Amino acid sequence: MPADSAPTGADERLKTEPFLARLMKRPELGAIAGVVLVTVFFLIVADPAMFTLAGVLNFLSPAAQLGILAIGAAMLMVGGEFDLSVGSMVAFAGLVFGACVVTFGMPLILAIPLTLAFAALCGAFNGQIVLKTGLPSFIVTLAFLFIYRGLSLVGLKWATDGSTQLRGVRDAVEGDVLAPLFSGDAFPGLFVMLAEAGLIDTFKNGMPKVQGIPVEILWFIAVALVATYILLKTAAGNWIFASGGDATAASNSGVPVRRVKLTLFMFTAACAALVAIITVLDSGSTDARRGFQKEFEAIIAAVIGGCLLTGGYGSAIGAFFGAIIFGMVLIGLTYTNIDQDWYLVFLGGMLLIAVLFNNMIRKRVTGER
Amino acid sequence: MNTRTTHEPILHMENIEKHFGNVIALAGVSFDVAPGECHCLLGDNGAGKSTFIKTMSGVHKPTAGSIHFQGRPMSFDSPRDAMEAGIATVYQDLAMIPLMSVARNFFMGREPTVGWGPLKRFDTETANRVTMEEMRRLGINLRGPDQAVGTLSGGERQTVAIARAVYFGAKVLILDEPTSALGVRQTANVLATIDKVRKQGVAVVFITHNVRHAMAVGDRFTVLNRGKTLGTAQRGQITPDELQDLMAGGQEMAELEGSLGGTV
Ligand SMILES: Nc1ncnc2c1ncn2[C@@H]1O[C@H](COP(=O)(O)OP(=O)(O)O)[C@@H](O)[C@H]1O
Ligand SMILES: [Mg+2]
Numbered sequence: 001m002p003a004d005s006a007p008t009g010a011d012e013r014l015k016t017e018p019f020l021a022r023l024m025k026r027p028e029l030g031a032i033a034g035v036v037l038v039t040v041f042f043l044i045v046a047d048p049a050m051f052t053l054a055g056v057l058n059f060l061s062p063a064a065q066l067g068i069l070a071i072g073a074a075m076l077m078v079g080g081e082f083d084l085s086v087g088s089m090v091a092f093a094g095l096v097f098g099a100c101v102v103t104f105g106m107p108l109i110l111a112i113p114l115t116l117a118f119a120a121l122c123g124a125f126n127g128q129i130v131l132k133t134g135l136p137s138f139i140v141t142l143a144f145l146f147i148y149r150g151l152s153l154v155g156l157k158w159a160t161d162g163s164t165q166l167r168g169v170r171d172a173v174e175g176d177v178l179a180p181l182f183s184g185d186a187f188p189g190l191f192v193m194l195a196e197a198g199l200i201d202t203f204k205n206g207m208p209k210v211q212g213i214p215v216e217i218l219w220f221i222a223v224a225l226v227a228t229y230i231l232l233k234t235a236a237g238n239w240i241f242a243s244g245g246d247a248t249a250a251s252n253s254g255v256p257v258r259r260v261k262l263t264l265f266m267f268t269a270a271c272a273a274l275v276a277i278i279t280v281l282d283s284g285s286t287d288a289r290r291g292f293q294k295e296f297e298a299i300i301a302a303v304i305g306g307c308l309l310t311g312g313y314g315s316a317i318g319a320f321f322g323a324i325i326f327g328m329v330l331i332g333l334t335y336t337n338i339d340q341d342w343y344l345v346f347l348g349g350m351l352l353i354a355v356l357f358n359n360m361i362r363k364r365v366t367g368e369r
Numbered sequence: 370m371n372t373r374t375t376h377e378p379i380l381h382m383e384n385i386e387k388h389f390g391n392v393i394a395l396a397g398v399s400f401d402v403a404p405g406e407c408h409c410l411l412g413d414n415g416a417g418k419s420t421f422i423k424t425m426s427g428v429h430k431p432t433a434g435s436i437h438f439q440g441r442p443m444s445f446d447s448p449r450d451a452m453e454a455g456i457a458t459v460y461q462d463l464a465m466i467p468l469m470s471v472a473r474n475f476f477m478g479r480e481p482t483v484g485w486g487p488l489k490r491f492d493t494e495t496a497n498r499v500t501m502e503e504m505r506r507l508g509i510n511l512r513g514p515d516q517a518v519g520t521l522s523g524g525e526r527q528t529v530a531i532a533r534a535v536y537f538g539a540k541v542l543i544l545d546e547p548t549s550a551l552g553v554r555q556t557a558n559v560l561a562t563i564d565k566v567r568k569q570g571v572a573v574v575f576i577t578h579n580v581r582h583a584m585a586v587g588d589r590f591t592v593l594n595r596g597k598t599l600g601t602a603q604r605g606q607i608t609p610d611e612l613q614d615l616m617a618g619g620q621e622m623a624e625l626e627g628s629l630g631g632t633v
Contacts, residue, residue, distance in 0.1 A: 022515075233490045235480035238469075242477050245466035252464040254449070254478030313468045366467050366519025 025365055027306030028318030030357045034304060034325045034350070042328065046335035053200055054210050055335070057217070063327025064220035065275050067320055069294055070301035071227050072271030074319035077302050078231065079264040080244030080311030081137040085126060086298055088148035089272035090279070090291025093119045095155045097277055098166040098286035101173060103159055108178035116273050122148070123269025127262040145295065152288040170284035183281035185212025216278045220320070223271065227316035240264065245312030300347060301326055304354040308362060325350070376403040377440070379572050380425065380456070380541050385434035387420055394420040396596040397434070402541060407563060407573040409583040411616050412593035418576045421593065422543050425574070426458040427451035439540075455540035459530045459547060467519030471511055472500040474518050475533050503532045507562050524555030528562045535566055542566060543574045548582050560585050580613045592616055 023029060042050055049055050069086050076083055096118050100111035126144055130137045156164045173179045180186075188211050194200045195208035202208055231237040242250035243260045251257045272291070280286045303309070304325060305318025326347075333340050378401035387395040394417050402408040412418050423429045425436070427445030436443045438454060445451040448458070465474050472493070481492040481499075497514035504511050507528050518526060527547045534542055544563070548556045563586045567573050577583050583590055590607065592599040592615045599615055 229490075233493075235482055235489075235491050238473050238477060238480050238491060241469055241473065242466055245468050249464040249466055250477065252448070252460075308468075312466060362468070365517045 025361070027313060027315040027358075027361065028321060029306070029361070030354060031305045031318040031321035031325065034354075035321050035328075038325050038328050038332070042332045042335070045338070046332055050332055050335040057210060057214060059327040059331035060217050060220075060324070061214045061327070062330055063324045064214070064216040065279060066294065066297055066301060066326055067220045067323030068216070068223050068271050068275050069291075069298035070305070070319040070323045071223050071316050072268035073295075073298040074302035074305055074307050074314050074316050075227055075231070075240065076264045076268045077299070077307040077309070077311060078244050078314040079240045079261055080247060081127075081130065081261055081264065082141060082299065083123070083126065083265060083268045084138065084141040084295045084299075085122075085144035085148050086268060086272040087291040087294035087296075088145050088152065089119060089122065089269050090276045090294060091152040091286075091288050092122070092148040092155075093269075093273035093276035094280045094286040094290050095152050095159070095166070095288070097273075097280055098169055099155075099159050102166055102168045105172065108173060108176045108182070112178065112182070112277055115277060116270050119269040119273030119276075120266040123266040124262055126269070127265030130265075131258050131261060149288070156286070156288045164288040165285050166287075167285040169280055169286065173281065179281065180215075182215060182278055184215060185210075186215050186218055188212045216275075216282075219274065219278065220323075223274075224316055224320040231316055236260070241312055243311075297326060297347070300351045300354075303358065304350055306358060306361070308358055309355070313362065313365075322354075376405060378403045379439055381437040382421075382425065383435045383437070385421065385424055385436075386432045387417075387424055387429055388432045394596055395424070395431070398593065398596070398598050400591055400598070400601075402572040402574055404540070404572050405567055405570045406588045407567045407575055407586050409587035409590045410574060410576045410593060411578060411580065411583055411590060411612065413578060413616060415595075416593040417596040418593055419545055422458065422545060422574060422576060425451070425541075426456055426543055455538055456543065457534035457537070457539035457541070458543040458545065459527065459534055460545055465518050465526060465530060468517060470515040471504070471518055471521070471529055472496045472514035475500045475503070475529065475536070479537060499536070503536050504529065507532050507565055508558070522555055523551050524558040527551075527555075527559045531559075531562055531566060535569065535571055539571060541572045541574065543576075545576045546578070547575075548577060548579065556582060578616065580609050580616065583612070584609050 050059070069090070073083065073086060093115050097111055097115040100106045100114055101108070106114070122144075126137070126141055129135070130140050133140070153164055156166055160166050173183075185191075191200065191208045191210060191212050195202045195206065200208055200210060231240060239250070239255045239257075239260045242253070242255045243257045247257050276286075276290065279290060301322035302314065302319045304322035305315055305320065307314030307318070329346050330343055333343060381401040383399050384397045385395055385399070386393070386397055398417070398421055400408070400410070400421070410418050410421065420429065424431045424434075427448045427450050430444070430446075436445075438456070443454070445454070445456075451458075466477070469477070473496070476496045476499075481495045482489045483492045483495075484490050500514045501511060509525055509528050518529065521529065531542065531544070531547075547559050547563075551559065560582060563573055563575060567586070567588075575583065575587065588604050589601055590604075590612060591601045592612070594616075602612070
């Protein structure tokens, strides 16, 4: 739509804020700064192999698995709620998926939608309890952290006659047309071509050392893009910010707050199910311990990504970078002489810094002193 | 200057009663407001002002009495009903979200969209442009449409809320004590905003317990006391002191009978 009004002096005010000042107000700023810092750190102390193509993909894979959860968590946090059950949901959805594929012999075209729908249903159940009772989602989903984990253990033993692992997924999906979408490496042909052109490292026999991009990385990027698009470019995104910022004010202004929150709970659980599907296909088995404590890492990544614990503010791109920081440190430490258990110290430290930083940003955005 | 409009009232409330259990909050209040008019509702705390406007805006159903809107009897089931009919209320808490930008707040719940199907997206360009235009019209120059509402002063926030209500087609704009928490300059801004909105032809119901604020913009003044009207006076027919005394409990009522047109 062309602007019909004649330019007036006041219009210039639109552009007076310098680019840097605008950047300083973006919620994902902290996470991007974090990525830069961590990269510089490992460039100095780590074996240079970390930043070869193979090394980068090596830390992006775990980052992607965490990141898909973190983006779900971030969306929900912007909407003003928590879900502490996503880690357990990974195991629970993994059990459902494994049972569909192995026990009932379903093709992926049935098993995948069924698993996603089942998880969304669990998410809706979480959400309904939170919305109906008005209890904090923190407590309700903490209960489900234990319930889903317990159900996964019991269910797996029941499905396998006493084991907490269900094997045989790889055989069951052998030759399934959908399998390459959710497991293995993407674009193998491209990487062979790159190897032949001498653009990437090869083994002695001329095959590329890296056979493709692990599919979870592509899913990670796709989920981040979709979530960012929804948050920043759609009406629903405005509803999410509003619902998390002040549910009463949003509701008074006509935002369907309950529907928004319910959908977010479903989305978060579906993200957990996606991670479950990818990891189960990847390892060929499902395990009741899968996703253990991932809810905390996901929330930390979301907070590093700029989400406020009070809701109404945050970013999916921020959570994306937050998860990459995790992957870099987790894997990066193996390229150094540093004791790996520093990872936990790092985790807590990062969380603390991020919360302090976010608080500062929030004050800057609201002009609060 | 006589600003009493010659328009027919757009909203007419007749003998409104509202009981909460044993509490009689309103004991028969009549009131009307015309397009382009600012009708002030005054009264001490607990007089029933908020309860009265809540029957106007669909929050409460009156226990007795009738409401005519644009000449037809009306009964609103919810604030949404009233809002859709064109009766908007700006509450003290303003229904605004400090962390969100002015433009996002302005269109919250009523976002303009472009595109189709899954590619239907929030038309930020339109939202930004309209927000800047509407705010400028009411004399507020934002730094930008993405400025967070939290960075605005109390008076500017009131103006955003008023601008939003008017933009979305409010024919009757109800303001419940918009100036009570504001400093002098902020108050002046809000009063100026009320004046501009009235000149656009909106019927304004302005609740306050500050006589000077009422006198600054009001065309008519109705005083509530313990759920009853003490009468309605037109601008120019009552002095601030008389209005003040009336609010203070009506000791001077006898003296005022004449000036209030015998409605006491
Ligand atoms: N929901 C309610 N339930 C019971 N009593 C109420 C309710 N709302 C208002 N009241 C009573 O009605 C009277 C008028 O209140 P209100 O309209 O808020 O006065 P004002 O806005 O003029 O200060 C008060 O005595 C108040 O306690
Ligand atoms: Mg009141």
